Amino acid sequence: MISIYAPASVGNFCVGFDSLGxxxxxxxxxxxxxxxxxxxxxxxxxxxxxxxxxxxxxxAHENLSYxxxxxxxxxxxxxxxxxxxxxxxxxxxxxxxxxSACSVVATFVALDQFAGTQLSQEAMxxxxxxxxxxxxxxxxxxxxxxxxxxxxxxxxDIVPNKALSLPVDERWYYVAAYPGFALNTAKARGxxxxxxxxxxxxxxxxxxxxxxxxxxxxxxxxxxVLMQDDLAEPHRQSLISGFAEAKQxxxxxxAELVSVSGAGPTLFAICKSLDDAKTCQQWLTQNxxxxxxxxxxxxxxxxxxxxxxxxxx
Ligand SMILES: Nc1ncnc2c1ncn2[C@@H]1O[C@H](COP(=O)(O)OP(=O)(O)O)[C@@H](O)[C@H]1O
Ligand SMILES: N[C@@H](CCOP(=O)(O)O)C(=O)O
Numbered sequence: 001m002i003s004i005y006a007p008a009s010v011g012n013f014c015v016g017f018d019s020l021g022x023x024x025x026x027x028x029x030x031x032x033x034x035x036x037x038x039x040x041x042x043x044x045x046x047x048x049x050x051x052x053x054x055x056x057x058x059x060a061h062e063n064l065s066y067x068x069x070x071x072x073x074x075x076x077x078x079x080x081x082x083x084x085x086x087x088x089x090x091x092x093x094x095x096x097x098x099x100s101a102c103s104v105v106a107t108f109v110a111l112d113q114f115a116g117t118q119l120s121q122e123a124m125x126x127x128x129x130x131x132x133x134x135x136x137x138x139x140x141x142x143x144x145x146x147x148x149x150x151x152x153x154x155x156x157d158i159v160p161n162k163a164l165s166l167p168v169d170e171r172w173y174y175v176a177a178y179p180g181f182a183l184n185t186a187k188a189r190g191x192x193x194x195x196x197x198x199x200x201x202x203x204x205x206x207x208x209x210x211x212x213x214x215x216x217x218x219x220x221x222x223x224x225v226l227m228q229d230d231l232a233e234p235h236r237q238s239l240i241s242g243f244a245e246a247k248q249x250x251x252x253x254x255a256e257l258v259s260v261s262g263a264g265p266t267l268f269a270i271c272k273s274l275d276d277a278k279t280c281q282q283w284l285t286q287n288x289x290x291x292x293x294x295x296x297x298x299x300x301x302x303x304x305x306x307x308x309x310x311x312x313x
Contacts, residue, residue, distance in 0.1 A: 010174070022153070033106075036110040044069065048063055052099075129144050211223050
């Protein structure tokens, strides 16, 4: 049996709409992401388990993981032995934590290992992006690549090898708070303007390029100051109940940055100390999260998608 874990990710990373993303690792060591198990079987089989399995369509053909299996068998490895594939759906759907990417990435990595196909990193990313695109209303790599490779990734079709890894300040803590309701990514993309003014486009490019160069140079504090999302956040906040209040309250409690994770509704905050992160988490628990939500204090997950022992928590 092969068991593959794929971590949750923060798409956009505030300053890089559709272009930057980071993988999350809760500091308490828990797994925040999906797990896929694959083993030999008499014929191909698919099962979906886990806390969010019942939020997905009952028909396996509508599940991305099963679609990945069908595609892999037909187009990549027709001679692959029959497989029993189980998706342990541990991330909520429409959370802003790259849930669909998690399932797709974990499934293709599991299939590649099971079949021994050894696809190149770029081929894998392309394949994964094809399937993420099916449900998210646009082709974007900013969940796929960090989830697959770990860390903070600058990622796009035009980026060499689809991904360039950026260094991060090891002192930063990321508080991720899922409020407990879903926001469909395609819907949250639908509210964005179709065109940008010349001024906005130039400023976005200046901000993102400066951010990346500063991070690369280890000038993290200066990079942090540049973290601002003028492209997506202003249009999406009205879809995220409580976000505006949190954005106002958390800086006074030690958050250096408060932004939307992916398309939302998960909020992420950056803090420079564990104490500040805990204070922000407490406020979010009391004011942002309902009975279906959760929060985690995280570092970045530098390992990305990997084999785990069966039954890992
Ligand atoms: N294995 C899967 N994981 C997540 N979503 C899936 C999966 N299979 C199918 N879907 C569908 O894809 C869509 C994902 O919604 P989306 O808002 O993009 O989620 P997220 O932002 O969490 O990735 C939903 O309609 C969901 O039913
Ligand atoms: N760049 C995308 C990221 C979507 O992330 P998700 O976790 O909400 O699927 C966007 O902002 O639309």
